[in-house]
Amino acid sequence: MFSPLAHDDPHSLGPYRLIARLGGGGMGTVYLARSATGRTAALKTMHARIATDPASRTRLRLETDAARVIGPVHGARVFDADPHAETPWLATEYVLGPPLDDAVALTGPLPEPTVRALGTLLCAALAQLHASEVVHRDLKPSNIMVTADGPKVIDLGIARAIGDDRLTRTGTAAGTPAFMSPEQATGQEHTSAGDVFALAGVLTYAAAGHGPFGTGQHADLMYRVRHAEPDLTGVPAALVPVLIACLGKDPATRPTTTELADRLNGGQRDFSAGLPEPLLLEIARRAGSVWHARTHRLPAPVHHALAETVPVGEPTSPSTLSRRKLLKFGGSSAFAAAAVGAGAWAWLGRREGSPPDDSGAKSPEKPAWDLVWQAETSYTDPRVPPAPLVLDGLLLVGEHGVQGLDPVTGEAKWPDPEVYFMRRTATDGKKLYAADHTLDEAGPLTVATVDPATGKIDAPFGEIKDLRAALHETQLLCATREAVFLAAGRGPDTDSGFHKDQTWFLLAVDTRTGKELWRVPLPARPHGSERLHFLSARAVGEYLVLVQQSADGEPRLAVHDAQTGKALWNRPLDGEQSPFSRAHLAVDDRYVYPSAGELVALGLADGREAWRFEGRTPGALFSPATVDDGVVYAVEEGRGMVALDAASGTERWAEKNRVVTAEDLDTPPVVGIAHVYSKGASGLMASDMRTGAVSRPFKAAKARYFAHVSAKRLIAIGDEYTAAYPLA
Template identity: 75%
Template sequence: MLFPLVHDDPHALGGHRLVARLGSGGMGTVYLARSAAGRTVALKTMHAHIATDPAVRTRFRLEVDAARVMGPVHGARVFDADPLAETPWLATEYVLGPSLDEAVSVAGPLPEPAVRALGTALCAALAQLHASDVVHRDLKPSNIMITAEGPKIIDFGIARALGDDRLTRTGTAAGTPAFMSPEQATGLEHTPAGDVFALAGVLTYAATGHGPFGSGSHADLMYRVRYADPDLTGVPPALLPVLAHCLAKDPADRPTTDALAARLRTGEGGFADRLPEALLMEIARRVGGVWSDAPHRLPAPPGHGLAATLPSGSQPPSPSPSVLSRRRLLALGGGSVLGAAAVGAGTWAWLGHKDTDDPKPHATTSKGPAWDLLWQVQENSISDPLIPPAPLVLDGLLLVGENGMQGLDPATGAVKWPDPEVWFMRRAASDGKQLYAADYTTVESDPLRVSVIDPATGRLREPFSELKDLRAILFGTQLLCATADAVYLVGGRGTHTGTSFGKDQTWFLLGIDVRSGNKLWEVPLPARPDKSERLHFLSARAVGKHLVLVQQSAEGEPRLVVHDALTGRALWNKPLDGKQSALSRARVAVDDRHVYPAAGELTALGLADGKPAWRFQGQAPTARFGPPAVKDGVVYAVEENRGMVALDASNGTLRWAEKSRAVPFEDLDTPPAVGVGHVYAYSTAASGLMAADIRTGAVTRPFKAAKARYFAHPSAGRLIALGDEYTAAYPLS
């Protein structure tokens, strides 16, 4: 949840000492900060380059006013603000909980009782806003925070008083197309009925995981909002007429917030009692994360003094979850730092430490890459057959190794533990917080077990799942990936045959519940020829309710296959054609809407159905691309004989491109590494690493470095290189 401050962030603002970044966007940056009295706040600021615009400053002042109107029950309490300062700022309580879109991503669509409780609370929030003649105008899942004590509406950046059109040009739509009302989409007056329309869209998303008008370009969405019937597929039957009523095209046909609340309200009990366990665990994790050390300020990027900015919505590795009961969550206040602050200022001592220099690098003298090398460790290479792709990156831990897994300190390279028990990393996986391992024994009759790895020692804890009908010793067993709810693996039955498959073996794709250890589902896999060594899967990612896999045929050809992560049902599959190696083609990128295959061309496929969403045409009709990377709504890839390009993930529009440089086909094997302020790609022609500004694409001089696979470790401020004979680290900017 906390990102390091960059080198040119101020140390203090408005009497608050800045501790860490919470996020950044086009308008400004939000910091975690501490007042002189010890109060912890979220401090929202405006970027200097737009603070000179009087209209933008007026919007900021109106946002402060609207946030005060909302108040602390349904929003974040406003402590102080100065819209007239050189850098305008707003200090509010720090809300502890995921946004609604994050909550659905973590826990899946909410059950009907939770949707009703959410809707009832949001009706009360909007009624309070409307009673002061203010409309929100941008109600959407990312602007609603879910806490144990109830939802809170945030971000009043385009809220305004009813009838006040001074900041809206006639015929211009302001808001988020997927959740705006028809009248808003045509630039007409947005009344409280428009907020009700948006609320129905939010509740549809909460109940189904999709908005009522789908996704796509702004123009397509605004057309559907105005003319198309809403897609309410998956909405619980009892809620269908309620939401359909709210989504009427004519504002006069929609219910008021009071009438809607009456139709949604049901039963007794608190808000937390209606939330699914997985969501409560996520709230608990964020509450527990408050006690983690704040990250160190990042140094200035090497070679220049440009500011490194954190892209909006980034998610660094987070602390291990703190398991709290519903009662304990509510006792802590559940929703904000304020709720827990009653235990005294000493609780927040973790916020008071001063910035320190990075730890002294772990010294080595053996061969390896040059440039600003911070550390390197020899004999820990990751060979291509290792699946899933390594390294495993966690907060404060980097896992590397082929014949034995090592835990390294990503900041210094120091060995934390040398793998006393976990053998073959292909049998380990992580959800970014927890480490899992599939047991491997030398006894052929032993069942397959799945355990948690102690991150402090590297040792296996007691197995939480024992699959008695599957064998632990079989070659080809793979622990593919993990989420907070499940681990996904390949398990088999039959006789051990060494480092190959046997003709009498049968194989399955499995989902295992991480809490109960029970098998969620089992899907048969194609038989492998006798003595074949081709693994079933080359990569795997679980995103929301989708399991994205690159499956390898017996002949070695990869296919992109997507399963329903909850049931195991295959949803769609497509061949991954191309001239790159199968392992290069297996390096697909995934976000919550699309899969971006690595198959020579740069395209986006719908995550749910595999239908093409867009295809990017390069400089030449036959241009080839390396495997892509996606972060914060931007797709990055390397184009042959052009360099790095950045595209809008929603529609494939080009944001920036390098000035053309020689990019041979051999440089199209690996995806770019996306850091905090730069994107990195290796250049054979320059014998170094190209670093492009993440916002503009401006490229610095090539940094001297060896050809390797590069991975960003944001929380440690390190760019990790995996070479043939070493693991190394460079500064990350």
Template identity: 60%
Template sequence: MFFPLTHDDPEQLGTYRLVARLGSGGMGTVYLGQSPSGRIAALKTMHARTAADPAFRARFRLETDASRVIGGHHGARVFDADPIAEIPWLATEYVIGPPLDEAVQSGGPLPETAVRALGASLCAALAQLHGSDVVHRDLKPSNIMITADGPKVIDFGIARAIGDERLTRTGTEAGTPAFMSPEQAMGQDHSPAGDVFALAGVLVYAVAGRGPFGAGQAADLLWVRYAEPDLTGVPASLVPVLRRCFEKVPERRPTTAQLGSELACADGGFSAHLPEPVLAEIARRATAVWQVEPCRLPPPAGSVLSETVPDSARPGMSRRTLLTVAGGSASSIAASGAGAWAWLGRRGGAAEPTGSTGSQQPKWDLIWQVTASYEDPRVPPAPLLLDQLIVVGAYGLQGLNPKTGKARWPEYPEVYFAHLTATNSRQIYTINHSSEEKDPLTVSRVDLTTGAVGDPFIELKDFRVALYGTQLLYATDDTLYAVGGRGPHPASSVETDHFFKEQSWSLLGLDIHSGSKLWEVPLPPRPDGSTRMHFLSARVSGDHLVLVQQSAKGETQLVVLNRHTGAVLWQRKFDSGQPDASRAHLAVDDTHVYPSAGRLLALALSDGTVSWRYDQSPAGAAYSPPTVKDGLVYAVEEGGGVVASTPEAASCGGPRTSAAPHRRISTHHLSSASSTCTASRRPVSSPPTSEGAPLPASSRPPRPSTSLMSPPAGSSPWARATSPATPSSEFTEAAQA
């Protein structure tokens, strides 16, 4: 059923133009929308009054995450979402088919074969949820859509992570009385066994035309808790199967796998078991959705209310990313550089395309492209690259064939979070995520063929894996580098996607072979509510661990440690004005670090001094994050295309340029501390003057001390690095800000 838009409904959500209303409830409204390409979607959003409540916002974000977990086979595929907008919204596929309750009301109870097929499919859907530590908590006929391909589970508005009771304690509803488990009715923990109880109630409704515990009145909760279900009208062959699901003790109920095997029916697609009236309704809906004409009701007489528009056009980087892999040599570099420039953006505004204004567009020689989940990543994402595998995504990782882009892992691999996953190019490792507050931090290997997570081989009992700031930063052949935290989630908190001041954090070196902790370096504490992770990225070169560290306020610094001992060798603050996604990306070779500082420069890996920087940029030019290949440093120059530079080629002559349509690959002159071009040298602590001349030697900083302090006030963002005679074991206090 489609309803007209009201006068104060938004014109669009994200890129989706709203066409009609599908329904409205206590939390929000569901719309029918259409993308610029013509794709139809269902868009769910929150009422303004509920969007102002942190508890309801947390529920909406959990619903978004659960919808992604269940995926498009057992649920409505998620197209897009913005759970942190002023008015949060979620765009999913528009499911063609009626809800189960409407199908039964209009066409009567389903035959046993259809109910068995329905139950087996729903068992698989719940297994997918439970395998990701999520329980639905409100499985009922109206939340199950009947399609020709099979049932789809929707509406995860009160879903939560297993063991997490915080949202229930806020006073929100716990489910629907007619389909609640006894433990849920008593306010106790709702485990996967509670979803099995609700599923049995759904199947009774489907085959008998009514629920097993009344019509859903509050008084029916006593029936759920103390009495046996009414199985009148249930086929005799299904009675013993479903009765076991209604056990009052959760541990006595079958698992989803056991129940699914008992419900399995004869071969044949799901639609083969559906009665004609249901198939006719599916066909009618498939046609009707394309015949909806947009209609908006006028405002009431005398109304002065302004239109409610969600926050769908914030400046800055989009949270949606299309991963693109290019082939060839020069064209591959150009494509990767252009992608880096898209991340770079403009200071103080949204990213804008640059380059030629001619009609001919550059050809990037794309081999393949896939859509990956990069919404609101905790750290700037980067794919994991192995010999025969590339892993992409920030959540719900995808294992792909790097040559063809075809999936090598199943649709729902066990490894899920990118910020908990790292590779040494031969093996993938992951920190085993858990929502249980007391579970220790453990690390497992990931099967490269299936994406399955193996048994833990590292266990750190004094670190809590459920804490928000946990990270797996980097992997070498012998060592993993991670961030671990100690301390609890405060019991009174509803939203846990942030740091708490009671927690303490450390950078860890972990031995892959023995499973032991090699070293631990304390990290600055985070204030309550901070959401910035301690590190944006990590690299290893020789004996050096190179980190981009960020403070709670978003200030960044480059930190280099001895990777074997954890001793801090040097650190530099840098505030280039670029977004996190740009500052996180740096390049490292055997002798230098090439940071994303908005300009081209190289720092000595040994002590952080500036080895060279390119001083002949056009006025105001900015550069993308660099990359290093075969001795050349590549970057994208704003308005100039791709540039390639090499310190070995530094001379007092001008740049050597090879022009290409709409892009430029050049070898530039570099001012080098080791070259003979002394006229272009300047003290490493001094910012350039407007004429590009060096500042007086008196402006150089004092010699390094044994304490790791932030650069003096007013110094260059690349002030002289501290290089203590005795390496420190702690990070500077500047990172606590």
């Protein structure tokens, strides 16, 4: 699966260090790569001779755009790209699963229910493209990766907007002859109906082990595609009429993706349940091999000019990664590529003797793709956990260039917002506040409200004359109706990071008068440090609850008097979870429930332990907790969701023997209207708030989740997208 690097392969591209070769062709090479933060990616590059052609660079840019359109649920999530670099490159999620042609070669034709489920999910993927007026144009088994969560469509290198022929010469065919449509074979326009034709060919391959028009020379294949009847030998009889309709020579007679999905009727609850055992083992093997991959570079040939200077070996990642070590990184995007692999191991464990999940799960009442909308957003700042701001009728997302979205539809409500940095923005649930976003080098720090309809910043209501607006590490931490709380400073400005001559404070500003209520000094940061002072903050009644970050990155739970700023108590948030996981704050009017692997209630006034829940197994780890309406929810290692009385810590209900992976313990449950949601191996689990019965799993992206109750939307935040699912 991995090949050594060649002696003249780059050592790195952008922020990614190359580890191994995944494949290559006439256009370029695909590498396994890893960033300095540990994010693993498939990095696609373009050969130097190809990169001199402007049209080829345009193709890479269009491929990047199409990959973002299909999104992270149905495709490989786009991490980054630089089509203008000397060696153009595109970095995407490394999908943990084999391509469909390898899967069929390994196990033989797939069972009919699995083919139906595969086709239904691929219809959803194509519908996502077609809704944006984009067609794939090269759908084939090798471009479909089979994961435990479902298929992912990759390699959109010749995807185009419908009607766009700028990069296709008239009368020529672009695509793979064995799976292209008749109109594509004659150089005519390829519409969404052409993708349906290709999908039918893919499903024929999955069900019978061969394509509908055989193999051979390109000219022979293209003739058969245009004139011959498809060969459906070996296809289950019930699928034959469905595929025949899709393989019609006239595009107008083919069903749409929606109609095809209805005819396939493949909405089975658990895609992995239909995968043959050898295929699940292969998915799991690939998941493990990522972390065993070592960098190996072939030496330059003898007498080669670089033979004496190119290193043979490079630093490598550890060859093994325990489940508990994975917990340290699961909360950041650094190890996002391991998500599918963790799920694969969980499914295998269940098949090989784990107790069945009898928690009340039922067949899904809706199709497996539950996505309501998806918007392209960016969370590129690794210093603070990605999170939206939620107001009635408005959702704020994105770290830079903050977007205001309609939470019901995902449509942009701010055409040209002035709000720029999310870390300088806060809400009390009704009003929206922003610290100065102009970054005026000479100006004092100001605080203003923001017009929720336009994203425009109103006239400042508060001005702190001795603190500077231009300091990049300024944070507007949280807000109440009475005050906004900030981390702000004075001293020389830098492009980024702290300066040794800066002085920083935690302070509060009255939202009615604009007067400063109090300030307390903050510890000095080392010169050049880019770690922000705080990871999260909540103001509850008389208390300001903070997750404060030390210069070395370790978080502490700190509570101040919200009226005076007086420090009341603090304690370290030691644990194996990532700092982002430990930064989650679960607070009610009496207690704070630290997010550090344990389930404990601490008094807000003094930090004393009020109760501790040990769980079914002493020493078990817990996800970050969520508290709502007197109930604390958390996911317990090896057990599933538990619900506790917030006052006493007594158990109200617990799930029964749900498979819990390391990744499932990384994010807190989300409380909806009648259900509480948590991450699970087969998707996002929805548990009845009264009984804990799991009503249905959601087919949902790996992300951080938040509830927008008034809009009835479950909001997913990823590095490069925001998505919404139904909230019940």
